Amino acid sequence: MQQIDDLLKKFPRVNLSILPTPLQYLPKLSEVLEHNIYIKRDDLTGFSFGGNKTRKLDFLMAEAIVRGYTAIIGIGANQSNFCRILANAAVRYNLKVHLILRGKKVSRPTGNLRIDHLLGANVHHVNTTDSQVALTAAQQLQQQLEASGERVFLLPPGGSVPIGALGYVAGWSEIYDDLQRLTHQVGVVMHASSSAGTQAGLVLGQAISGWNGHIIGVSVDEPKMRLIDNVKNLALAAAKLLNIEPALPPVEVEDGFIGPGYGIPTAECRAAVELFAKTEGIYLDYVYTGKAAAALIAYCRTGKIAAADSILFLHTGGYVQLFE
Numbered sequence: 196m197q198q199i200d201d202l203l204k205k206f207p208r209v210n211l212s213i214l215p216t217p218l219q220y221l222p223k224l225s226e227v228l229e230h231n232i233y234i235k236r237d238d239l240t241g242f243s244f245g246g247n248k249t250r251k252l253d254f255l256m257a258e259a260i261v262r263g264y265t266a267i268i269g270i271g272a273n274q275s276n277f278c279r280i281l282a283n284a285a286v287r288y289n290l291k292v293h294l295i296l297r298g299k300k301v302s303r304p305t306g307n308l309r310i311d312h313l314l315g316a317n318v319h320h321v322n323t324t325d326s327q328v329a330l331t332a333a334q335q336l337q338q339q340l341e342a343s344g345e346r347v348f349l350l351p352p353g354g355s356v357p358i359g360a361l362g363y364v365a366g367w368s369e370i371y372d373d374l375q376r377l378t379h380q381v382g383v384v385m386h387a388s389s390s391a392g393t394q395a396g397l398v399l400g401q402a403i404s405g406w407n408g409h410i411i412g413v414s415v416d417e418p419k420m421r422l423i424d425n426v427k428n429l430a431l432a433a434a435k436l437l438n439i440e441p442a443l444p445p446v447e448v449e450d451g452f453i454g455p456g457y458g459i460p461t462a463e464c465r466a467a468v469e470l471f472a473k474t475e476g477i478y479l480d481y482v483y484t485g486k487a488a489a490a491l492i493a494y495c496r497t498g499k500i501a502a503a504d505s506i507l508f509l510h511t512g513g514y515v516q517l518f519e
């Protein structure tokens with residue numbers, strides 16, 4: 196969408212992501228769910244096994260280079276997709292990388308953690324589920340590194356700062372153009388949502404483009420009202436960077452598919468992962484996209500989405516976790 200692309204022109208950007216990603220019709224899944232279902236393949240953004248984080252890092256790494264940072268600190272769970280891609284991006288641009296991972300040190304790293312080790316990232320485990328404890332550990336490390344002369348870029352979980360959210364303003368521009376070309380009119384976009392950066396970028400893009408469908412973020416951890424606030428605040432902060440004051444559409448979050456907690460698969464999530472693999476040969480994960488797909492399936496089956504409304508599922512990546 197030209198208007199969005201023009202607004203983003205002044206921001207430096209590296210091109211980790213291979214863009215545009217494909218947008219595909221899913222014939223077998225559409226038949227099973229009796230709705231027309233499309234998928235935006237952001238699992239195929241390419242760099243470091245792909246996923247939504249490469250779009251954010253296209254802007255964040257450019258920012259790191261422009262500001263002359265020499266080291267980056269990322270925060271996440273042991274199986275963080277963001278930390279895996281961040282570590283790879285840091286190595287690519289010759290920055291030192293430290294990861295503060297919420298989880299126990301393991302003797303045989305698997306999945307994303309295995310890639311962190313392969314890349315030689317400095318991995319620090321804080322055995323806690325409390326994100327504040329992890330943030331404090333990251334801030335202490337930042338001070339130590341700065342005392343030894345490093346210029347340190349400390350990123351919050353998911354890289355969800357306003358500059359990072361611009362990645363999904365750009366992502367929406369691409370999706371908006373895709374939607375104009377489809378046979379069936381899409382009324383609903385669904386995706387996994389957690390640290391708010393992806394949804395904030397999409398919602399801001401939606402506001403700029405004036406699209407009047409629904410973007411539904413399926414929470415994998417946060418309660419609905421908190422995630423709505425986080426998305427709104429981040430979208431408004433990103434709008435400030437763009438020097439615009441758009442009227443945001445109502446932010447829509449579904450939090451009924453988290454189950455017992457972050458990273459704990461539910462029966463519906465397992466069934467969704469299996470259904471996508473067996474019908475379309477598309478791999479989801481048990482932490483993010485499996486739960487978002489579980490919501491999509493339930494919305495179709497219970498009539499929460501009318502049969503006349505076509506749906507776009509935004510695949511945000513994450514399947515490295517299947518090898519945990």
Ligand SMILES: Cc1ncc(COP(=O)(O)O)c(C=O)c1O
Nearest residue numbers: 353389390391393483511512513
């Ligand atoms: C595979 C995957 N999907 C979705 C998300 C959620 O994106 P965000 O944190 O921008 O809300 C993440 C975040 O870690 C992820 O790794």
